[in-house]
Amino acid sequence: MTFFSYILLATLGLIIGSFLNVATLRYDPDGGFLNIRLFGGRSHCPRCRAQLAWYELIPVLSYLFLWGQCRHCKQHISLQYPIVELLTAIVFVAxxxxxESMSYMLFAGSVGALSVAHLLVSALWVAVFVLFIALAVIDLRHMIIPDFIAIALGTIGVVLAGVMQWFGGFSPLRGSFMGHYAMIFGFRESIWVNHFFAAFVGLIFFGLIIGLSRGRAMGWGDLKLAGALGLIFGWPDIVLVLMLSFIIGSVVSVxxxxxxxxxxxxxxxxxxFLVxxxxxxxxxxxRIMSLYFGSFGVV
Ligand SMILES: [Zn+2]
Structure with a gap:
């Protein structure tokens, strides 16, 4: 893809990121299904209620020139705003x-940037990561993972599996972020068996943790998210997702x-941490798999 198309994508990411900020801030955990109000109501300072001027709505830049403070009352503006905007822009580009860089692991034959397969699969993964950012912010603020986000992620997972299947993206050698190392773990005959088995593994794993800890360690939201991640990532990638999130989660908690x-x-x-x-x-x-197996001299 050209430099110019990456600039366009980054700009689109900044704009979607500022909508994500509004959406996650206005999210009300008791409001029921699809209660995110994206539009309506001018943006204002949460403390002095002063309405924001157009130049205070520019992603990232406005934070920088306001020195992270409200122009009227000097209230500190949450770092969430520029962080979410930047992360979303990075997602849209990266x-x-x-x-594109792993197309040989995902598609049969050669698939160039801007081909239908590349665009469709990229768009679906961008949607997955936008939902990841929204759920991470909501979980940090409210300690809840909204059902509609888990459902949307699971649905995208099924669509993604269908699209991969259509473009010949699943075989013993293809369709895993672990590359050919995935063959060791089996279940590579059918993409549907593979991805539903992975969802089952995610659900059972969290079901056991919730059961054994009597609901103190993890919540039902985590369980539903793990099931959705199974549908998205398939087997054995889901196992690596769960392992890494537990390792990172314990390091941060300690x-x-x-x-x-x-x-x-x-x-x-x-x-x-799951995100x-x-x-x-x-x-x-x-890269993780090749480092791990490389340390035993296996390629
Ligand atoms: Zn203010």
Missing amino acids: IPMRI GLMVRGRKTMGDAVPFGP IGAATVFFFGF
Whole structure:
């Protein structure tokens, strides 16, 4: 893809990112299904209610020239705004690049950038990551993973599997972010058996944790998200997603306890760690597997 199309994608990402900020801030956990109000109501400062001028609505830049403060009352503006905007812009650029760079692992034959397969699969993964950002922010703010996000992710997972199947993207050698290492773990005859089995693994795994901890360690939202991640990633990628999210989650939780920010009994939302695990597998799954197997001298 050309430099210009990446600039366009980054700009689109910044705009979608600022909508994500509004959507996640206006999210009301008691409001029921699809209660995110995206439009209507001018944006204003949450403290002094001053309406924002057009130039205060420009993603990232407005944060920088306002020095992270409201122009009227000097209230600090949450770092969530520029972080979510930047992450969304990165997602819009990095995902099409990643899909292009691993097209030999995902598609039969050669698939160039801007081919139908590349565009469709990239668009579906961008949608997955936009939902990831929304759910991470909502889980951090409200300790809840909304059902409609898990349902949307699961649905995209099924569509993605159908699209991959259509473009010959599934075989013993293709269709996994672990590349050919996935063959060791079997279940590579049918993409549908593979992805539904992965969803089942995610659900059972969290079901056991919830059962054994009597609901204290994880919630039903985490379980539904793990099922959706199984539909998206398939087997054995889901196992790597779960392992990485638990490793990263424990390191961060221990770090927070050491710094006195949390104690053993405090709940830490797990959704963001599942998202980080999923993103790590998407971008680095193959590299992790080749490092791991390479350390035993296996290629
Ligand atoms: Zn203000």
